[in-house]
Amino acid sequence: MNSIFTQKRIIVIVFLLVCFLIINAFFGNQLKDFFYSRSEQLQASLWDRGSGDSFARKNQEELNKKLIEENQKLLSDLAGLQGAREENESLREALGLNLQKEFDLILGRIISKDILSDSILINIGLNDGVKKGFPVILSGKALLGRVVDVYPNYSRVMLITDKNNMIDVEIPDAQSFALSKGEGELKMTLDMFPRDKELKEGSLIITSAMGGNYPAGLLMGKVKNVKKLDNEVYQKAEIEKVFDLNTVNNVFVVKIAEIYND
Amino acid sequence: MIKEILKTLVLLIVMYCLFLFEMSFLPFFTFFSFLMPFVVLINIFEDPSGRIGLFSAFFYGLLWDIYSSHYIGLMALSFLILSLLLKLILSRYVRTGSLSWLPKI
Numbered sequence: 001m002n003s004i005f006t007q008k009r010i011i012v013i014v015f016l017l018v019c020f021l022i023i024n025a026f027f028g029n030q031l032k033d034f035f036y037s038r039s040e041q042l043q044a045s046l047w048d049r050g051s052g053d054s055f056a057r058k059n060q061e062e063l064n065k066k067l068i069e070e071n072q073k074l075l076s077d078l079a080g081l082q083g084a085r086e087e088n089e090s091l092r093e094a095l096g097l098n099l100q101k102e103f104d105l106i107l108g109r110i111i112s113k114d115i116l117s118d119s120i121l122i123n124i125g126l127n128d129g130v131k132k133g134f135p136v137i138l139s140g141k142a143l144l145g146r147v148v149d150v151y152p153n154y155s156r157v158m159l160i161t162d163k164n165n166m167i168d169v170e171i172p173d174a175q176s177f178a179l180s181k182g183e184g185e186l187k188m189t190l191d192m193f194p195r196d197k198e199l200k201e202g203s204l205i206i207t208s209a210m211g212g213n214y215p216a217g218l219l220m221g222k223v224k225n226v227k228k229l230d231n232e233v234y235q236k237a238e239i240e241k242v243f244d245l246n247t248v249n250n251v252f253v254v255k256i257a258e259i260y261n262d
Numbered sequence: 263m264i265k266e267i268l269k270t271l272v273l274l275i276v277m278y279c280l281f282l283f284e285m286s287f288l289p290f291f292t293f294f295s296f297l298m299p300f301v302v303l304i305n306i307f308e309d310p311s312g313r314i315g316l317f318s319a320f321f322y323g324l325l326w327d328i329y330s331s332h333y334i335g336l337m338a339l340s341f342l343i344l345s346l347l348l349k350l351i352l353s354r355y356v357r358t359g360s361l362s363w364l365p366k367i
Contacts, residue, residue, distance in 0.1 A: 004310070004350040013339065020335025028334050035328050039282055046286035112285040114330050115295045121329070149331045156331050 033125070033151040036111070040123060043111045047249070065247045072140025072242050076219040079172055079204040103137075103215070104255040106130060108155070110248060118162035118184055120145075122251060125153045135214045135254045142242045143167075143207055143218040144251055155253070160220065161186045161241065168211035169220055173203040177210065180220055180239060190223060190237040199226050199235050215256060273314065274321050281325045297322055305345050310353040319345035 023031060108124040124130050134147045136157045145165070149156035158165055165182035169190070178193040193199055203223040209216035221239040228235045277297070284297055301322050305315035323341035327334045 004346055004353065009346070013342065016335065016342075017339060020333070020339065024333045024335065031334065032328055043282055043286040046283065050287040112282075112329065115284055115288065117330070119331065 029149075029151045033153055036121065036151065036154045040111055044109065044123075047110060047112065050246075068242075068244060068247060069138070069140045072138060072142040072219060075204055075222075075242060076141040076206075076217075079206045079217070079219060103252075105137075105252040106255065108136075108251050108253055110251060111154070113245065118145075118159040118165075118182065118186060119148070120157050120159065120245075122155050122157055122253075123153070124253060125151045125155050127152055129255065130155045130253050133213065134256060135218070137218060137252050137254055138243055138248060139250070139252070140242075141217075141219055143214060143220055144243060144248075146213060147253065157251070159186070159245075161188045167214065167220070168208040169205050170208040170216070171199070171203050171205055171223070174199055177208055178205075180205065186241070186245065188221070188239045188241065190239050191234060193235040193237070195228070195233060195235055197235075199223060199228075199237060201226060205239060215254065270317055273317055277318060277321045278325060281322070281329070285329055301341075301345075302348075305348050306352065310349050315349065316342060316345050 106124055106128055108122040108128075108130075111121045111123055113120045122136070130147055130150050132147055132150050136144045136146060138144055143160055145157045145159040145162070147155045148158040160167060160180065160182060161184065162182045163184045165180075165188075167180040168177060169180045170177050171190075171193070174193075174197050176194055176197045179191045180188055181191050182188050190199075190205065201223055205220040205223060207214040207216055207218040207220060219242055221241045224238040224240040226235060226237045280297055284295060288296070301315070301318050304318050308315045319341040320338050323338035324335070326332070326337045330337075
């Protein structure tokens with residue numbers, strides 16, 4: 001016992017503990033930002049190589065990326081049209097207002113992904129106007145996640161597939177609401193879908209404004225493997241996500257006016 | 263003394279490079295961290311009196327803290343204490359052949 005936990009080692013641990021407490025209390029974020037800025041170039045280059053640039057697949061990847069973006073946009077448009085067209089028109093007529101607001105976006109770039117959790121680091125932060133809780137989307141209005149930590153020049157984004165992420169969603173096909181739960185390892189499931197309604201394979205899932213964290217109408221994914229068990233009150237399903245992180249380099253942070261749950 | 267500091271610095275630089283590689287390149291191929299088992303193996307096979315396992319566990323934890331949303335030092339100290347406990351268990355209750363060729367710090 002004495003040869004491993006020597007008095008000297010215990011003193012070093014206590015000293016380190018005090019140092020870390022001081023660092024976290026006064027300049028934890030600045031220190032992280034410093035390390036991110038030093039390694040950004042190398043990490044961005046590694047990310048590019050990992051996403052296919054160095055494997056002689058550039059053209060295929062670019063084409064694939066374009067098709068995925070186009071698909072996301074089309075699916076998003078379709079989802080928006082299915083659920084809310086009539087309602088929107090009648091409301092616009094009634095109020096004389098244009099409710100279709102353009103998003104205020106900030107362009108960012110992915111630098112790295114945490115290997116043990118579903119979170120990524122992007123190269124925009126407090127100095128660019130990013131705040132904790134802002135949603136992060138892709139070019140096709142597909143939801144990627146939301147900002148959970150902001151440093152002066154960088155931000156950490158928790159992906160929608162992270163285990164801590166639960167999002168209120170809407171399934172326009174079924175005219176019903178449900179809950180999307182992150183499962184980790186880039187997977188997520190649909191839960192709390194009413195048993196008495198029909199949940200179809202391939203139905204589009206979009207964000208609902210009920211939770212308050214995300215703007216309504218952002219594309220989440222498609223319904224897959226519906227499970228309707230006799231002994232359960234709600235139906236469950238898997239969610240097929242619409243983005244492939246391997247082909248994503250650029251993301252958009254959406255500036256929203258109010259963040260309710262942060 | 264200078265030699266020891268140099269060895270520690272080399273270890274830190276190697277771990278830093280491997281960690282960046284793991285964070286920015288490997289997510290495309292695996293969900294698994296290859297550095298963590300590497301650190302555990304060093305601690306298991308190193309001579310209990312050696313310190314390279316302790317340093318590698320501390321550096322790995324520290325890098326993980328910096329490049330994640332944890333508080334700085336949380337994983338660094340946890341891994342350091344776990345490494346010490348592992349060494350204690352190994353020295354008291356387990357007989358393994360230690361890797362004598364591992365450089366000592």
